[in-house]
Amino acid sequence: MTTLEFSYSLNKLSSSLKPFALKLTRDRDDANDLLQDTMVKAFTNRDKFTDGTNLKAWLYTIMKNTFITNYQRMVRRATFVDTTDNLHFINSTDSKIENGAYGSFAMDDITAAIDGLEEVYKVPFMMHFRGFKYHEIAEDLQIPIGTVKNRIHIARKLLKENLLVYRNLN
Known part of the structure; x- marks a missing residue:
């Protein structure tokens, strides 16, 4: 498949991928970003696509994997790991003791x-x-x-x- 044919096929299938992107992200802007990322990855990796296989399934797989990767990246960014020693609490006078x-x-x-x-x-x-x-x-x-x-x-x-x-x- 030539680059022009591949590009035409991607363009034709992009409309069928949009509902799947909306289902994954549940946000129109994020779905558009995911669709764009999927198309860019598919186009840059067109040499990995084998002629005669299902292009639509290949695109769905790329989209799903892209979504998962982005989600995992977002979770890692939101996770805060405190690596400091808690020695500053040893002599703290701000603690309260209640007798119950x-x-x-x-x-x-x-x-x-x-x-x-x-x-x-x-x-x-x-x-x-x-x-x-x-x-x-x-x-x-x-x-x-x-x-x-x-x-x-x-x-x-x-x-x-x-x-x-x-x-x-x-």
Whole structure:
């Protein structure tokens, strides 16, 4: 295939490659860049193309590999590797030490608020908190799933009211 024939074939197939580029990049400008890079690579490597093989498949492969290479390059650029020693933290006076008393008080209040709930609300709420799905709770308690959802909602609402003092504290 002559250079002119190869160039004509590339030009003819470029329109069919554009949707694939859009699918890969999900951005019109990036897709145009990828298409252009693919065409440049295909033209500069035309001597590697074997006559009689599928030119379209060859172009799709070049585009996919170009996209993967560009993506890997972008990920490497975005990765920050700190190679410095962390010796500057040894004598730092900016560190804070908390004794956890506030967390202990808050946990005591949360536990008391949960214990203060009526059993019909507390049991489904605690089961959901422990990771049970709504349908598992409904099956275990032998009540409709809508009732389970309602009771958990009411329990959350009551707990918000009882723990209102913690709302704006950080």
